[in-house]
Amino acid sequence: MERFRYLPGVTTLQLDTDACVGCGMCENVCPHTVFLIKGKKAEIEDPDGCMECGACAQNCPTRAIRVTPGVGCAAYIIQTWIKGKNAASCTGVECC
Secondary structure, eight states, X not given: OTTOOSSTTOOOOEEOTXXXXXXXXXXXXXXXXXXXXXXTEEEESOGGGOOOOOHHHHHOTTOOEEOOOOTTOHHHHHHHHHHTOOHHHHHSSOOO
């Protein structure tokens, strides 16, 4: 999703390529096509497209992906408010 940008250069998204097994879950669940499987490993193809929703990290079987909801996590925060959950208790991070 090349045209989607929230705030360029501020994402907390990190990928440990040594831990990655190339399962493709990150590529499948990312709503903004941030990841691409090349060879047998994931790569962050578009870091500025990341909205920090956390879907990739939650679905990574080897915990090779880390992301902290922050400046791009508006959708996540709204979702937790709607569901009646506290964002800080869901992620261990104080967002609000």
